[in-house]
Amino acid sequence: MEMLNFLKDNPYLIAFDNIETINNANIAIKDNHLTFNKGNEFFVFLDNFDKFNSLNFTIKKEQDIKIYLITYQSRKIEIDYNFELQEKANLKIFTNFSSRRKTFLNANLKFTLAKNAKLTVLSALTFNGEVKLNETVNLNGLNATVDIDLLNVGGKTSKYYVNQDVFHNEKATISNIDNWLIATDQAKLAYSVSGSIQKGKEFSKCRQSNKGIMLSDSCEIMVEPKLFIDEYNVEASHGAAIGQMDELQLYYLLSRGLTENDARSLIISGYINPFISLIDNKEIATQLTSQISRLIRRKAYNE
Amino acid sequence: MTLEIKDLYVSIEDNLILKGLNLTVNGGETHAIMGPNGTGKSTLAQICMGHPSYKIESGDILLDGESIIEKTVDERSRLGLFLAMQNPIEVPGVTNFDFVKAAIQTRMKKDEHLRIGRFILKFEKASEDLKMGKGLAHRFLNQGFSGGEKKRNEILQMKMLNPRFAFLDEIDSGLDVDALKLVGQNVTELKSPELGLILITHYQRLLDYIIPDYVHIMINGKIVMTGKEELINRIDQEGYDWVKKELGIEDLETKPYSLGTCPSKH
Numbered sequence: 001m002e003m004l005n006f007l008k009d010n011p012y013l014i015a016f017d018n019i020e021t022i023n024n025a026n027i028a029i030k031d032n033h034l035t036f037n038k039g040n041e042f043f044v045f046l047d048n049f050d051k052f053n054s055l056n057f058t059i060k061k062e063q064d065i066k067i068y069l070i071t072y073q074s075r076k077i078e079i080d081y082n083f084e085l086q087e088k089a090n091l092k093i094f095t096n097f098s099s100r101r102k103t104f105l106n107a108n109l110k111f112t113l114a115k116n117a118k119l120t121v122l123s124a125l126t127f128n129g130e131v132k133l134n135e136t137v138n139l140n141g142l143n144a145t146v147d148i149d150l151l152n153v154g155g156k157t158s159k160y161y162v163n164q165d166v167f168h169n170e171k172a173t174i175s176n177i178d179n180w181l182i183a184t185d186q187a188k189l190a191y192s193v194s195g196s197i198q199k200g201k202e203f204s205k206c207r208q209s210n211k212g213i214m215l216s217d218s219c220e221i222m223v224e225p226k227l228f229i230d231e232y233n234v235e236a237s238h239g240a241a242i243g244q245m246d247e248l249q250l251y252y253l254l255s256r257g258l259t260e261n262d263a264r265s266l267i268i269s270g271y272i273n274p275f276i277s278l279i280d281n282k283e284i285a286t287q288l289t290s291q292i293s294r295l296i297r298r299k300a301y302n303e
Numbered sequence: 304m305t306l307e308i309k310d311l312y313v314s315i316e317d318n319l320i321l322k323g324l325n326l327t328v329n330g331g332e333t334h335a336i337m338g339p340n341g342t343g344k345s346t347l348a349q350i351c352m353g354h355p356s357y358k359i360e361s362g363d364i365l366l367d368g369e370s371i372i373e374k375t376v377d378e379r380s381r382l383g384l385f386l387a388m389q390n391p392i393e394v395p396g397v398t399n400f401d402f403v404k405a406a407i408q409t410r411m412k413k414d415e416h417l418r419i420g421r422f423i424l425k426f427e428k429a430s431e432d433l434k435m436g437k438g439l440a441h442r443f444l445n446q447g448f449s450g451g452e453k454k455r456n457e458i459l460q461m462k463m464l465n466p467r468f469a470f471l472d473e474i475d476s477g478l479d480v481d482a483l484k485l486v487g488q489n490v491t492e493l494k495s496p497e498l499g500l501i502l503i504t505h506y507q508r509l510l511d512y513i514i515p516d517y518v519h520i521m522i523n524g525k526i527v528m529t530g531k532e533e534l535i536n537r538i539d540q541e542g543y544d545w546v547k548k549e550l551g552i553e554d555l556e557t558k559p560y561s562l563g564t565c566p567s568k569h
Contacts, residue, residue, distance in 0.1 A: 247355075248392050249392055249393075249394050251354065251355070251376060251392070252388070252391070252392035252394065253394070253402070254353075254375070254376035254377040254380070255352050255353075255376055255377075255380055255385075255386055255388075256380055256402070256403075256406040256460060256464065257377050257380035257381045257406050257409045257410055257464070258377060258405055258406060258409050259377055259409060260375075260377065262405060262409060263377070266394075266397050266401065266402065266405060267394065267397065269396065269397065269401075270394055270395055270396025270397040270443070271396055272396070273396050273397075273398075274395075274396050
């Protein structure tokens, strides 16, 4: 298993490849099912793992858990991740799907939340190749809440097809989605983001925001924000702002003496830093920062 | 140390805004430029800074005798020009601290290193002087700032960057009486033979706190009258009609123009 250095001796590491399993964290693992019944910070590392079609995570009642899900692959992988959050469970999950070379990932992340469960998702996408990612959240219990922040930095000829669907299946459920999309080179980012509130699921709140910045003439960002609302007594909003770099912002920074390249880099960092600051683990944050830097270094200039 | 604007004609979208403007500012001098709306005061500040939407039709801008009209915006800034903007721009995700640090570093020589401790102390002192609150360094640049905070933040940047010539474009708009006094005091403290100030304002109240050496009245794209304090008082009492009458100036119709569109809204 090709492990990230800083994870090697981590006491809360759970790592898989198709041959071996490392369970430093001593959690209950049965086949493809991981059960978390004690609160802590866990690091789940997958190296070219597709021994099973799916990995299933259960967060037991009232548990407060952080999971860093980091995957590396050098060949085509298709896999489902299913997360069950039981009553009052609190999961903060960071995901980063990375590739060692240009390849293909087809992943389905499905979250199911029971009453008063809280889910925070931080998704980083810096994949080299093609990604088809479906994030589905079922808010099945009263007061269940989900916050999703996603940062996608696409470079070279990478393609990302991402569907995010949140279903408000119970009353007083809350969802917030913030997507930060950056494209350069010939990258293509296509997003379909939807929120559904069924009839009778009153007092629910559904919000989504999509911001995108295109750093080259040949890249593409497409976002379809959608709301399907069948109930009057709810709050819902959505929006998408995609464009090239704001010339007024650029002028302002230039007027303080920053070179054009430095000014562009600083504006881009303004897209990235708020996401990075949400990552509690410094080593993970540093690793992601360097991944992004490699992708957009010297790309800040509009080619 | 001199900034000279020589017979400057400037247009935007085929609208001629500045029509033969002449102005010389020496180090240590404070010039106030007053005039009715739409007369080209902000255009003067923006063209000196190098705003790309404006076009110089003829004339020149000289800094210490050398033309700067071919210089880029950032080059002009590093040469010592500063513009405190009428509408400071919001840059989400970029902290004040990182921004000002980058602006200072870009002025340093290749073998120079920023002494971060000294920088932090200076930033905190400037922030305290302008009553910006302790969290300013980590707030995103102008995002969520009140109108007054944005203006004070412009002066903070000016204090940190030590420009040689600074245009303050309606720095008094959006400021309450106390904030105006504070800004006035801070700018006055910066006065030195190493700084030339050009204040663009509509009102006498700013000039109560920053005393100008010269007062210019600008109408229809050029300076039509220059004087001292007596001009401020008369404008405050009578407006600009007497100037137009005295000099036989007729109001011109101007076409609306745009400074361009913002490609993304936040």
